[in-house]
Amino acid sequence: MPFLDSVAKLQNALPCRTKQIQLLVNLFGKKSQISPPALFIYGHTGTGKTLTVRSILDELQCKVVWINCIECYSAKVLYEQILLKINVKEEEDHPSFDDYSKCDNLNDFCRLLPAAVQELGYSEETIYIVLDKAEKLRQMEPHILSGLLKLQELTNLNISVILLTDIVWEKFRCNTGTYEPYIIHFPDYSREEILEIMSLDHPKEYPKELYDTYISLVLSVFYYVCRDLKELRHLASINLEKFLEPLKNGEATMNDSRKLWKNIEPHLKKALQTVYLREVSSAQWEKMQQDTNSGQQMALQLHSIQGRNHLELPFYSKYLLIAAYLASYNPAKTDRRFFCKKSNKIYGSLRKKKHERTSNHLLGPKLFTLDRLMAIFYSIVEDRVAPSAILFLQISSLVTLKLLTTVASDDQLETPKYKCLVSLDTIKPIARSVNFDIIRYLYDFL
C-alpha cells in the first residue's frame, strides 16, 4: 500500500479519527488519478473536520486551495481568491498582483482556471479546492453551488471540490437539483474520546494521571451542557491554575482526589455561569484567580458584572419605560382595574388561575399605542407633569436606545405604535430605583 506510512502517521497525530482518515486517503488516491468530483463533509463544530482534511492533504503534498467562505463575501471575491491562491508558486511568498486576474463571474473563472493550471504545470495532478464554512455559499449567487459542484465537468480538469460545514446536505439542495456530492459524516467524539484527546495537552511538570483526573472533573461539570471540544479545552486550560493551587501550597497531595475535587467544584460551577457564557472574559477570569484568594472579593466582582442590566436613565424616562413595559405585558382590558384612580384596590383574588399559554411573559410583548402609554404614565407618576416636547423626545430617544421599538411605521404622527424590548430582569431594578412596585401591577403575577 503506497500510503501506509502516511496513514499510520496521520492516525497517530489525530486520535479517534482512524476511520475517516482511511476513507479520505482512499478517496483522494494518487495524484494522477481522478478524484471524486465533490465531497461534502459535515459534522458538529470541533469534530476535527478542517484539521483532518488539512493534515491529510498536507501529508500527501497535494495542490490545495483553502478558502474560507466567510471571508469571501461575494462570488467575485471567491473566484479571485481561488485564482490567486492557485497562482502562488512554492518559491515565492507573495504572488505578484499583476498576473492576478480579474474575474467577475463563473464563466471567466472556468476560462482562467485551466489556463492558470496549465501554466503552472499542475495539469497532471488533482487540484483540491476546499471550501470551509460552505453554508455561506447558499447566500451568495443562486447557482454558484451547482457550478462549483460541477467544476470537473465545466473545466475539464482533475479537480475535486471539498465542502466543509456543520449543516446537513439536505439544506443545500436548490430547487432544480444539482450534482450530488459524496457525503461524509464526521461523528461527534464520545466522552472517552474527548478524555483521550484532551489528555494530550497535559502539563509537563505533573503526571498524566493527575491531569486525567482533572479532565474528568471538568467533564463532569461541563459535559452535560457542552460537547464542543474547543470550548472544553479552553475551559480546562483556564481553570487548571486553580486546580493546582492546593498542590503548590502544600495543602493537598496528588492522591487527595477528594480534597482536590472539593476545591475545584464550586469554582467550575461558577465558571459555567460566567466564562462559558463569556460574561467574564477569559483574561478577567484568570486575573481574578490570581489576585482574589478570598471568595468574598470575587463574589463582589462577579456581582458588579452581573449588574450589567443596570441602566442609568433620567427620572421620567424611567417612568416612561415602566409604563411601556406595563402596556406591553398587560392586556388592555385590565388597565381600568390597575390604573383607575377610583378603585384603589386591586382585586387579585377574584381572578382564577389563567392558562399558561396565555401569559404574556411567555408570548412576548404586545403592541400598544402612544395614548395608552401616556395614560399609564400619568397614572403611575404621582406629581403633575406637563406633556412637554422634552417628554415626547424622551420616548423617541428610548426608541433609538432600542429599549422600545416602533412597529407599524405607516402613521408615525397620528397613532404611533410601540413595543417594549426590555426584559423583566432589567425593568425590576429600574422600578426599584424609583420606588415603584412593578410586580403588583403586572397581570401575569397576580
Added chain:
Amino acid sequence: MAPFVDPIEMADQVQTALRERLGQCWVPEAPIGFKEEKQQITDLVKRTINFGESNSVLLIGARGIGKTMLLKNALKEVKKDKNVHQNLMEVYLSGLLQTNDKIALKEIARQLHLDNTVGDKVFGSFAENLQFLLESLKSGGQHSKPILFILDEFDLFAQHRNQTLLYNLFDIAQSAQAPITIIGVTCRFDVMELLEKRVKSRFSHRQILLFNKLSFKEYTEVFKKYLKLPKTFPDSKFVSKWNDSIEKLCQDGTIQDVLKRQYSIDKDIRRLQTFMMGPICNLSSTQPFLQVSDFIDSFKRMSTDSKSSILHGLSILELSLVIAMKHLTELYDGEPFNFEIVYNEYLRFSQQKSSLQIFEKSVVLKAFEHLQNVELIKPLDGSCTRVQKEYRPMTLLVHPMQLKEVLQKFPSCPIEVKHWATTSVI
C-alpha cells in the same frame, strides 16, 4: 508470454481505470440504453451538415439520467466522419456559466473566433456584439459552415431578460441564414411554459424525453459494466480474472440485496456511481479485488439519515430542549414556539420529574442558539431586530421519529430524559 507486472502497479492501474469512470468528464463507449434517441440526434446533426438544414431540439430528462453522456456520445459518432469533423463548428454554453446574455454573447464570439476577438478577449458593448453576431450569421447562407449550439441548463437561459439570446438563436434557425442546430439540455419537464410566446413559436417543438426504464436485471448489468475492465487493459490474463470476480460478486446474495435496495430508492446511474466510489477507492495491492463488505459499508454510509447523526452529537441539555420542543409542537398542533415557552417546559420537566441539575436561563439560551446554528430549529420571520431573541417564533425541523431513533442509541442518556421523550404530556 505476458510481461511480468508488479502487483502494486497492477492495483494502481485497475484503480486508475475504474476511478476515471467516477469523474464527471468520462464518456462511455456506448450510451446505456437510449439507442433510438441517439439515432435521432445524430440524424439531426448530420442533416444540418449535409443539407444545411436548421433545427432545434430539446433534450429533457431528470438529473443524472445521462443527457450529457448521450449527447457527447452522439457527437463523437458524428465526428467520426471526416467531412463533418472539418466542417462543424461547436458552441457550448451552460446556463450556470453564462448567467446573462452579455456574457453569453462574448462566449459565443470567443468560441467562434469572430473578428472582434483578439486572443482570448472579446471587445465591444452588448449591442455591438449582438449586432455583429447577427450580421455575421445573416450574411451566411446554405453554403456557410454549420454551427452547432449546445445549451446546457436550458431552463436557466429562459430566465434571462426578455430571452433575447434564445429569441435570436431560434429566429436564425427559422429564417434562411447560416445553418445552425440548437440543442437545449434541461432537467425541467415544464420548460416550454418558461418560454415567451414569440420564442416558443419559433422553436420547432421537437423534444426528446429521456426516462429511466431500467429493469432490475438491466440495472445489475449496468453495475457490472461499470466495474468490468476494458479489453484495452494491458494484462489480458488479469482482465479475465478480474471480470470473473465481478461476475461472482454480482451472484452474491448480499450484493443483490443491497443493489435491490438501491434500485428501489432510485435507479439513477449517478447514485450507482457514488455507491461504487467507496469500494473502488479501497482497492490496494493488499486487497486487489472488490469486497462485499465494502459495498455494504458504502450503502450504509449513503443511507444514514444526516439529521439523526447531527442530533446524535448534541449535548444532553440541547437534546432535552429538542424533546421539549417536540412536546410543544405536538401539544399545540404545530404552532410556533419561542425560547421562553421552551424554557418554561424544560423547567417544568426538570423541577418536577427529574433529579438532574437545573441550568440557568442564560446557559439554556446558549444551548438554544446552538440548535439554531445547526439549523435544527428555524425562525419563522426573517427580521431579528423587531423583538428580543427570547420571543422570536421558531419551528422545529426534526421529525419525532428521528428523535426516537436517536434516543435509542444516544450514549449515556439519563433514563429520566428518555422517559420524558416517550411520555407525551406531563
